[in-house]
Amino acid sequence: MPEPTQIQGERVVLREMVRADVDEMAKWPRFSEPELQWANLDLTFPSDRDLYFERGRSNATRRRFVILDETGRIIGTIGLRDLDFRRGDGTLGIIIRADAVDRGYGTDAIRSLAGYAFDSLGLRRVLLDVAEDNYRAQRVYEKLGFTTIGSHLGPQIVTYIDMSLTRDEYYRRNRPSKV
Template sequence: MTEIQRQQVNAMQFWGKHKDPLFDSYNFPVMNEAQREYWYRNKKYTLSKKCFGVSNLQHQFVGYIALRNIRWIRRISELGIVFDPNHINKGYGTDALKCFLKYYFENMKMKQLNLKVAIFNKRAEKCYENCGFQLQEIKYDEFEDQKFPVFEKDELKEYQQFFKKEGTILLTQYKHMCITKERYIK
């Protein structure tokens, strides 16, 4: 795992797509050269963000781990993980996150790592639990894809249980989880 490289952003354009419509918003968007450069610079040169590329044993770039809302004085931040859909369910997320936690707590000297995971994302939730994250609370928050037509399309009816609308805002339940340095050491 290394800090994200510019050529890796280009490689994301060739990642697979999730087949489950619930995960459409997790697909890496198609971007032109200027948009990719902006995305890279925003992740690389912003004090409140850091991004790390993940490669498998065959040196294929398969995902990235991102930190956002880094609070350097308090030594806490929020986690985000994105993997090429062609490389999920292979244990890469759990392996990468376990390695990353060592770096996060020992090298970066951080004290706590927070995350939120959509209630329907059982695969990611299992990964986080396997890495030592504990549930803090479950609450409704804005869904990433406000254009997701869950209440407009009959073929998405089975997913309505995960969502609600407040006015025009589409909400879903998220599990808020965290791991502290003390828990990591145990």
């Protein structure tokens, strides 16, 4: 299946990120939680925004999208990095803007991206890592069928849980006819 330019979720749409989106993202409110400071993107200056865009833009090993809500507003960013088509996996990352969390958008966006990863990219597994104190993210991943496959120590001596969603598990939950 050819790669779509937009991915339709139940409520959200994922669209390939363009440079102008980053100017909108620079206006996002900040997370106050100490453990989520990493999710406050440093986009103050145009040069920061150029760098952020260039580093993250889609290429052979990366796909990067903005998440749009029902009104077309950018409420987050989601993507896959370290894509390895021979191994059949890639690593998911997501940030929903601080004033739009806990409304179901993240669950919808991740389910949609996983569908694209398996149907369009032909991956066998979507991987991710999540800080062990990020309970909301863990809840979402478990709800979608991700399971723990290990853990590792990251920066600032934080333990990260390694998780994986297999294509079979995704199809079992979302496309029973394909299993």
